[in-house]
Structure formats: structure tokens, C-alpha cells
Amino acid sequence: MPIPSPTLYPPFNVIRLSHVEFGVTNLAASRAFYVDTLGLQVTDENDEAIYLRALEERGHHCLILRKASSSLIKALSFKVFDDAQLDLAETWFRDRGHAVDWVERPYQGRTLATVDCFGTPIEFYFKMDRLAPIHQKYALYHGVKPLRIDHFNCFSPDVDKAVAFYGELGFRVTEYTEDEESGRLWAAWTHRKGGVHDMAFTNGTGPRLHHTAFWVPTPLNIIDLLDLMATTGYVANIERGPGRHGISNAFFLYILDPDGHRIEIYCSDYQTVDPDLEPIRWDLKDPQRQTLWGAPAPRSWFENGSVFEGVEPYASGLKASPIIAP
CATH class of the missing domain: 3.10.180.10 (2,3-Dihydroxybiphenyl 1,2-Dioxygenase, domain 1)
Incomplete structure (x- = not known):
């Protein structure tokens, strides 16, 4: 089957992937793996979740580890160009019969939750809390x-x-x-x-x-x-x-x-x-x-x-x- 022609002017403007939330069964074991071994940086943590970012990233997190009873994926998240794109996205998904919901997410502004053509949970947002740059703090580089x-x-x-x-x-x-x-x-x-x-x-x-x-x-x-x-x-x-x-x-x-x-x-x-x-x-x-x-x-x-x-x-x-x- 031929590759479809690219849509150069899409109904709303996704600029990139952003982050993912993993359900994990042992937060301490996951922390040891992602922080102590791989070298991701903790931006917040409590008894239920750990928020992580990589060394060049200014957004609050690219990976969330959340305590769960089984191994699973909560959602894949994408950043859009500006806040108005979220309303365009809501209309596009709703018009095609996809469930849509405005959800509260820590460290983010308005966030639209929906599903793709297979039911995969996906989310879109524009604003995430910004953190100070750390890409030249070389003492943090490990793993x-x-x-x-x-x-x-x-x-x-x-x-x-x-x-x-x-x-x-x-x-x-x-x-x-x-x-x-x-x-x-x-x-x-x-x-x-x-x-x-x-x-x-x-x-x-x-x-x-x-x-x-x-x-x-x-x-x-x-x-x-x-x-x-x-x-x-x-x-x-x-x-x-x-x-x-x-x-x-x-x-x-x-x-x-x-x-x-x-x-x-x-x-x-x-x-x-x-x-x-x-x-x-x-x-x-x-x-x-x-x-x-x-x-x-x-x-x-x-x-x-x-x-x-x-x-x-x-x-x-x-x-x-x-x-x-x-």
C-alpha cells in the first residue's frame, strides 16, 4: 500500500512527543534503575510517583513513574504549538467519535485526554512548568x-x-x-x-x-x-x-x-x-x-x-x- 501524502497543514499543530507515564510495581527499584543507573534527574517525588527529566530538557518531566499493582502504561503525551491548538484538537477528536476529556495533570496547564484509532490513551498540552537549565551542570552527568x-x-x-x-x-x-x-x-x-x-x-x-x-x-x-x-x-x-x-x-x-x-x-x-x-x-x-x-x-x-x-x-x-x- 503506498505511503499517503503528508498533511502539511494539519487540523492542529503537534510539535513533538513530550512524556510518558509508566505504572510500576516497586518505586524504589524503578528509581534505582532510572536515576542511579540511567542517570535521569528527579524533579519531584513522593510515596506514589517520581517525576524525571533528562539533562537537556527544560520542561518539568519526560517520564513519570507511578506506583501501580501491575506493569502498565498510563498515557503517551504530546506538546502542541499554543493553547488554542487544544480546542482545535478537542473538536477534531470529538467530531470523529473519540472520547475526549479535560484532565488535571500536575505541573501542566490545560490537558486534553483522548484515544487514537486503536484506543491508545494519548494526551495533549501546551504549557508545562519550566525548570532552570542543567545541561552545563556536568557534575549531574552520570549513567x-x-x-x-x-x-x-x-x-x-x-x-x-x-x-x-x-x-x-x-x-x-x-x-x-x-x-x-x-x-x-x-x-x-x-x-x-x-x-x-x-x-x-x-x-x-x-x-x-x-x-x-x-x-x-x-x-x-x-x-x-x-x-x-x-x-x-x-x-x-x-x-x-x-x-x-x-x-x-x-x-x-x-x-x-x-x-x-x-x-x-x-x-x-x-x-x-x-x-x-x-x-x-x-x-x-x-x-x-x-x-x-x-x-x-x-x-x-x-x-x-x-x-x-x-x-x-x-x-x-x-x-x-x-x-x-x-
């Missing part, structure tokens, strides 16, 4: 030295449908994987902020969150993190990598937090700011699409994901498969 949140990747039961839906909101496709036999999309990478992706979609049982990615300064920071995890009790949390993706050209590492939420550590992709940039097509069976060096991903990478609170995932009708490591 993998995370600079900013980079993207979400979601398991999707219908990637063509996901691309069409988010495409209406102005998300432009940068790269995609096509199943040659059916002509359907198996995966796609879409963006708003001018990188390779803010939102990616991978064929599979969904909707589920496949991973959340954080940008780091260099590939050497990833090597340092591997040494740290391997000697501090986290060797079993290393799932895949290090390596270089064919798609996006980025250097990567996939790890699992104590609740099984997948995190990608990520750097070295490319800019995509031109609105007429042509998407790059990959064949599903190309061994270099996953890893430029040819190494396939493990089966867990294609099967395991984090569920969204109150959303029942369902299987994809597309049974095509890439190369999977034995």
Missing part, C-alpha cells in the same frame, strides 16, 4: 548521560491504519518497511520534530508500547552503560544490542526496566526537516533493516510489550515476519 526523550514505538495491529491516522495529524513518514507479498506496511517511522521519528509503529499484537527511547551524546555512552549494568546486577536486563540500525542509521541499545518496560538508548540518526523529504523504503526480508551489520533481533523484541491501562490488545492480521534470531 548513560540521557539528554532528552526521543520517540515512542508502538506495536500496532494495523500499521497502514496507524500511518493514516497519525498522518492526518501531520506526522510525516521518514522510513518504512513493506511486506512485498501483501503490499502492506509492516512498520513505519513518523515524526513532527524533525528527527527520524516521534512515533513509530511495528506490526504485532496491539496497541501496546514497544519502547520509549532516550537520546544520548555518543555511542561510547552506551558502552559505558553496558559495563555499568553488567556489574551492578542488571546483566539480564540487556535485551538487544549494541548495534547500528539500518533504518534511521542510529546507534542503539535495548534494555528492560524492573517491570519489563523496554527502553531504547539511542543516538546518531539524521534530520528530516524538509517537508518534501521522500520516505525510505525497506523490504521486510532485508537483513540490514533491523541492524546495519546484519544481526537479527531476538524473538522477545517482536513479542513482548507494555500494555496500556484499560485497553485490550488484539492480534494483527498481517502474519509476515522479518528475520528473527534463533
